[in-house]
Amino acid sequence: MxxxxxxxxxxxxQGLPEKNLVELLRRGPLELSEAQGKIKNFDIALQWAKKNRxxxxxxxxxxxxxxxxxxxxLEALKGISEGREIEEKLLSTLLQRKLIKKEEVLRAExxxxxxxxxxxxxxxxxxxxxxxxxxxxxxxxxGKRIYPGKRQPYLQFVSKVKRKLIELGFKEMSGPLVETxxxxxxxxxxxxxxPARDWTSTYQLKNPRYGGLPGKRIVENVKRAHESGVAxxxxxGYKWDPRKAMQLMPRAHGTCLSARTLAAxxxxxxxxxxxxxxxxxxxxxxxxxxxxxxxxGIVIDESLxxxxxxxxxxxxxxxxxxxKKIKFLPDYYPFxxxxxxxxxxxxxxxxxxxxxxxxxxxxxxxPLGIDVPVIAWGIGIDRLAMFKLGxxxxxxxxxxxLKWLRNAKTVI
Amino acid sequence: xxxxxxxxxxxxxxxxxxEDLQQLLGKKxxxxxxxxxxxxxxxxxxxxxxxxxxxxxxxxxxxxxWSIEGIARELRGSYGVEEGLPKFSxxxxxxxxxxxxxxxxxxxxxxxxxxxxxxxSGYAIKQLIQLQEKIHQxxxxxxxxxxxxxxxxxxxxxxxxxxxxxxxxxxxxxxDFEEEMTPREILERHPKGREYxxxxxxxxxxxxxxxxxxxxxxxxxxxxxxxxxxxTPETKNVFIEITGHELERISVVLNVLATALAERGGRIYTVxxxxxxxxxxxxxxxxxKFTLDFEYSKKILGLELSKKEVVKLLRRARYEAKxxxxxxxxxxxxxxxxxxHQRDVIEDIAIAYGLxxxxxxxxxxxxIGAADAREEFSDTVRELIVGLGFQEILTFSLTSKDxxxxxxxxxxxxxxxxxxxxxxxxxxxxxxLLPSLLEFSASNLHVxxxxxxxxxxxxxxxxxxxxxxxKTVRKVACAVADTKVSYEEISSVLDALMRNLGMDYELRKTxxxxxxxxxxxxxxxxxxxxGVVGEVxxxxxxxxxxxxxxxxxxxxxVFSV
Numbered sequence: 020m021x022x023x024x025x026x027x028x029x030x031x032x033q034g035l036p037e038k039n040l041v042e043l044l045r046r047g048p049l050e051l052s053e054a055q056g057k058i059k060n061f062d063i064a065l066q067w068a069k070k071n072r073x074x075x076x077x078x079x080x081x082x083x084x085x086x087x088x089x090x091x092x093l094e095a096l097k098g099i100s101e102g103r104e105i106e107e108k109l110l111s112t113l114l115q116r117k118l119i120k121k122e123e124v125l126r127a128e129x130x131x132x133x134x135x136x137x138x139x140x141x142x143x144x145x146x147x148x149x150x151x152x153x154x155x156x157x158x159x160x161x162g163k164r165i166y167p168g169k170r171q172p173y174l175q176f177v178s179k180v181k182r183k184l185i186e187l188g189f190k191e192m193s194g195p196l197v198e199t200x201x202x203x204x205x206x207x208x209x210x211x212x213x214p215a216r217d218w219t220s221t222y223q224l225k226n227p228r229y230g231g232l233p234g235k236r237i238v239e240n241v242k243r244a245h246e247s248g249v250a251x252x253x254x255x256g257y258k259w260d261p262r263k264a265m266q267l268m269p270r271a272h273g274t275c276l277s278a279r280t281l282a283a284x285x286x287x288x289x290x291x292x293x294x295x296x297x298x299x300x301x302x303x304x305x306x307x308x309x310x311x312x313x314x315x316g317i318v319i320d321e322s323l324x325x326x327x328x329x330x331x332x333x334x335x336x337x338x339x340x341x342x343k344k345i346k347f348l349p350d351y352y353p354f355x356x357x358x359x360x361x362x363x364x365x366x367x368x369x370x371x372x373x374x375x376x377x378x379x380x381x382x383x384x385x386p387l388g389i390d391v392p393v394i395a396w397g398i399g400i401d402r403l404a405m406f407k408l409g410x411x412x413x414x415x416x417x418x419x420x421l422k423w424l425r426n427a428k429t430v431i
Numbered sequence: 432x433x434x435x436x437x438x439x440x441x442x443x444x445x446x447x448x449x450e451d452l453q454q455l456l457g458k459k460x461x462x463x464x465x466x467x468x469x470x471x472x473x474x475x476x477x478x479x480x481x482x483x484x485x486x487x488x489x490x491x492x493x494x495x496x497w498s499i500e501g502i503a504r505e506l507r508g509s510y511g512v513e514e515g516l517p518k519f520s521x522x523x524x525x526x527x528x529x530x531x532x533x534x535x536x537x538x539x540x541x542x543x544x545x546x547x548x549x550x551x552s553g554y555a556i557k558q559l560i561q562l563q564e565k566i567h568q569x570x571x572x573x574x575x576x577x578x579x580x581x582x583x584x585x586x587x588x589x590x591x592x593x594x595x596x597x598x599x600x601x602x603x604x605x606x607d608f609e610e611e612m613t614p615r616e617i618l619e620r621h622p623k624g625r626e627y628x629x630x631x632x633x634x635x636x637x638x639x640x641x642x643x644x645x646x647x648x649x650x651x652x653x654x655x656x657x658x659x660x661x662x663t664p665e666t667k668n669v670f671i672e673i674t675g676h677e678l679e680r681i682s683v684v685l686n687v688l689a690t691a692l693a694e695r696g697g698r699i700y701t702v703x704x705x706x707x708x709x710x711x712x713x714x715x716x717x718x719x720k721f722t723l724d725f726e727y728s729k730k731i732l733g734l735e736l737s738k739k740e741v742v743k744l745l746r747r748a749r750y751e752a753k754x755x756x757x758x759x760x761x762x763x764x765x766x767x768x769x770x771x772h773q774r775d776v777i778e779d780i781a782i783a784y785g786l787x788x789x790x791x792x793x794x795x796x797x798x799i800g801a802a803d804a805r806e807e808f809s810d811t812v813r814e815l816i817v818g819l820g821f822q823e824i825l826t827f828s829l830t831s832k833d834x835x836x837x838x839x840x841x842x843x844x845x846x847x848x849x850x851x852x853x854x855x856x857x858x859x860x861x862x863x864l865l866p867s868l869l870e871f872s873a874s875n876l877h878v879x880x881x882x883x884x885x886x887x888x889x890x891x892x893x894x895x896x897x898x899x900x901x902k903t904v905r906k907v908a909c910a911v912a913d914t915k916v917s918y919e920e921i922s923s924v925l926d927a928l929m930r931n932l933g934m935d936y937e938l939r940k941t942x943x944x945x946x947x948x949x950x951x952x953x954x955x956x957x958x959x960x961x962g963v964v965g966e967v968x969x970x971x972x973x974x975x976x977x978x979x980x981x982x983x984x985x986x987x988x989v990f991s992v
Binding site for chain 1: 733775778816
């Protein structure tokens, strides 16, 4: 069984090139170049017309020498397109000229009523699928297990929290993993002898050991806040040591990003957040990581009050933890006053400590050039993440277990 | 910010009997009611077991709340049982403490008090010891800034001398021991000596508290003598001394202890502390003063309070207050030292009002949210690589030199090193991600292959030009581990990523000891060398214990300082 190729179909519709040439020359000889312009596929036409000795070229002129009665090739093309039998010799010429090709479908009678497995393009094109029966599969068997590319589930959860915060109008902050104690502590009004600044509570770097300090104005302001107080405060009343402030450390909390943002002329009103990788020399166990993410941020505006702070915490509890009931507890941070802890009743987990918040002390904001209230907040999403991921060991947030990652459900 | 441990400070947990609280309070209270009531003392109930209650006190600057006596005093205010400044009667004892000039360089300050007429039960003594411990740990910074000594006053022969002694200069029996020991022996052999010896062992002479008949009271801040330092239910009168470096801090501690004992029915007597050039009479229990702005207070609270209401709230928080001329004039108890700004008083007003009685009001501010550009770019990269069939992983950025260099066949170079690592495994900040990926693959040796994994994360490089002498670099690393991997495959993953990010890049043949020679290229993006792609060297695979070939690339995506 043969079918026409693209070229074969073209010739059947528009005539064989050699036929077109013969017909053109019936009106008399032509300049070679003139004939060339009038005939499509001229080279092919000339080749076949010469081979059959129908034309000759003399002094660059082309003329008809014998006119054929018929064009068997054309007849053959027509025959094939109509499914008639064609003599062997002609078939081989047409195959050689690539005007026809072997059709690779099996004959209908070979198929008819048979059951086959694979539906092929040929079956569809030839419509032979009508003659066959496609074998039914065991459609209730579970598919073979494959492992798609996918997000790390905890990071994916963090992304969702981030998206939520952005929807709530917060701009994302970012900053260096290595900080000076200045930005991590001093600028936050945390005194230099505070136990949080102890060898045992925070990491310090031994190489490089010291960084630089920011502009003189800010450094002087911070020094004054610690030593004798600013904004009506009595300060911590000790001699502030710039060298201590230059000590480098991997950041211990994300609050240093808020300090940097405040010092860099933030938008007022402004809302900012960060998901910050933080480091603390804790014992690594099911409840503690030495390296973890903190979600926190600030809200800046002249109009802010303690009731606004409670309002923000309430939104986080509802929007992020899905809590219906919440409770506020007094809290303490060296850099906020008043300070409030948020407990939220999660539908499944029960009461969880979900967030902390406070209004930054004026001893912190004034030295950084901010003269309006700044609400600082942090939310603890890890407990929630662990619940969503169905794990009870916090180390699984950074899991090294590929099998678990592959099988973990996408967080919705 | 949401941490149980308060930013490096141990949060004091106070254990007490509910029945005792009721007696001190003069009021019946159930464990359930305590949940809400304790908020007024900045506490949170941690556990209730029958009559035994444990409470976390949030404020690390309020040692007066670290005892049940102090908590009860605060709650009497919030319940309206007893409002305003707590009153303590103080009488003179005439007892003198002489401070030798020699203590100046060692542990220069001391204050003292006597509380008489006590009948302490075993339980009350335990409470006293608990309070002492909490103060030592937190407010006293592990005894460095304040150490408490409590003695049976009737065993002492005043005046008391605060002086120094040579390490072998005296012998006495320390608490919990039965033999006489020299100070040096105590530092070497007594558990407390070993724990706190570092506070004094650098000095030629150690601090010593001794009475007029050369009976040792204590070796501050290490240990009391067993002769004078034992408090029992028979003890009627106690002498308290505090040593440290700042008068203000140790005075607060003294006031906290003396007033806690006064809550147990004792009467406070002053002591004359004779420094070489001045005399103090302690404890000084007169009220302290602070003035704040009325309008500012209301503005911060967001509450429309009348003057009368503010005064009432402050009295419930154990202040005295008067409002005139737009100012709130307050007096507050001498056992507090935490008020340095108006806000500190405003918080007490808020707590007395009740945080849960306030109506939360979300701020309505016209702000527009936005992701950080660097994070957004990272997410785009993650999305593309996930699309190429890779599993995202998350690893720690703290690692070891061994992982970054030796295992990777690399010469050591300068990187960020932690001075106080808790383990050598987490002692440096990584400068590239690929070692983390190899470690990951090695921990999943028998998990079905191929391992197609990637991480987008931060690394830290030394950069002298930056304020932090480092720069944080966002990188992406991508690896395939399988029985057969090829450079061709990983470079087409790289190509797909780069083309989709619209980044012009070029691969230039290079030598890199972590990769197989002839199968590694440096990746140039816009003419800058920003990454590497290749087949990992089998020696590196052996070093990690990875048993399948690995092809990988790593690129620097963004810098930030």
